[in-house]
Amino acid sequence: MKSFLAISFLLTSQFIFSQYTETINSNRPGRSQGAFAVGTGVLQAEGGLRLGKDKHDLLNTNTDLWGLDYELRYGFFNERLEVNLRGSFLSANQQYIVAGNSVENKYSNFESNTLGAKYLIYDPHRKRMLEGPNLYSWKANNSFQWRDLIPAVSIYAGANLLLDSDNTFIAPGNDGISPQVALITQHNLGRWVFVMNFIGDKFTNDYPSYSGIFTLTHAYTRELSFFAEAQIIKSDFYSDDIGRLGAAYLFNKDFQVDISGLVNFRDTPSRWQVALGVSYRIDMHSTDEYIMEDLDKQKQKKAKQQQKENSTKEILE
Numbered sequence: 001m002k003s004f005l006a007i008s009f010l011l012t013s014q015f016i017f018s019q020y021t022e023t024i025n026s027n028r029p030g031r032s033q034g035a036f037a038v039g040t041g042v043l044q045a046e047g048g049l050r051l052g053k054d055k056h057d058l059l060n061t062n063t064d065l066w067g068l069d070y071e072l073r074y075g076f077f078n079e080r081l082e083v084n085l086r087g088s089f090l091s092a093n094q095q096y097i098v099a100g101n102s103v104e105n106k107y108s109n110f111e112s113n114t115l116g117a118k119y120l121i122y123d124p125h126r127k128r129m130l131e132g133p134n135l136y137s138w139k140a141n142n143s144f145q146w147r148d149l150i151p152a153v154s155i156y157a158g159a160n161l162l163l164d165s166d167n168t169f170i171a172p173g174n175d176g177i178s179p180q181v182a183l184i185t186q187h188n189l190g191r192w193v194f195v196m197n198f199i200g201d202k203f204t205n206d207y208p209s210y211s212g213i214f215t216l217t218h219a220y221t222r223e224l225s226f227f228a229e230a231q232i233i234k235s236d237f238y239s240d241d242i243g244r245l246g247a248a249y250l251f252n253k254d255f256q257v258d259i260s261g262l263v264n265f266r267d268t269p270s271r272w273q274v275a276l277g278v279s280y281r282i283d284m285h286s287t288d289e290y291i292m293e294d295l296d297k298q299k300q301k302k303a304k305q306q307q308k309e310n311s312t313k314e315i316l317e
Helices: 002-017 124-131 136-141 294-315
Strands: 042-056 062-074 081-099 101-122 150-160 175-187 191-202 207-218 224-235 239-250 253-262 270-283
Touching: 042 253, 062 270, 101 175, 239 270
Parallel strands: none
Antiparallel strands: 042 062, 042 270, 062 081, 081 101, 101 150, 150 175, 175 191, 191 207, 207 224, 224 239, 239 253, 253 270
């Protein structure tokens, strides 16, 4: 049993220390970002088409929407780092009544367009693998432990690139270049993954926005997964409470398709949307890069300790 556990540790350690995964790691179909990067040498594209309707009771408007969501991700320098371009383009057809006549107003623009970078600052699995398995207890290695609730943590910083001052989808004065930051946590609990994003957006402008996104994903099979998501948005320009449900199917290790739906819980406006999307990666990852800083420090510490013990023995002899 001890030999089996030791061999298992050696075989699985590369998947813990390396952010690169054998199958595609997509943020779709939810709107949150996972804590882990795509891996060095991986170029990944994620996109989808959505259709929906907004109905505003106070303004007495009905707006038909279609949009394109996109994300381009690239991992470089080390396994912890990823740069990405995320955004969405919307087209709207708004109908309302003026003096008893029905009026249509059509417009389109970028709802969001953000260039940023994400960096993993803490991975609890790395520390556990450095400690190694308990060679005397199968139960200790396979039963729930409180430390399993400690998440991986990443930070994100980006710049919103919205240069059109006549953009109807953003608040007045929020055009131009503005900051966006996020704290990202991710719990991996077997077939369940729970991700939280805490986002500060355009906080240097007249109408800053603060939001939280909470995404729970369940891998039903190796190919099929389901997700549920809640998003809370707080702003003087637009606040909302949004729920999403959906599923994703993995066709092969580099290609995924997804479907999802959205509803909100307000009437200013009330909203629904449906979306179809795909994720595809170009895998140029050649060799596994390990996040070994702690292991190197541990080795150096043990070497110094051994050197000190040897010196002590020589003195005593």
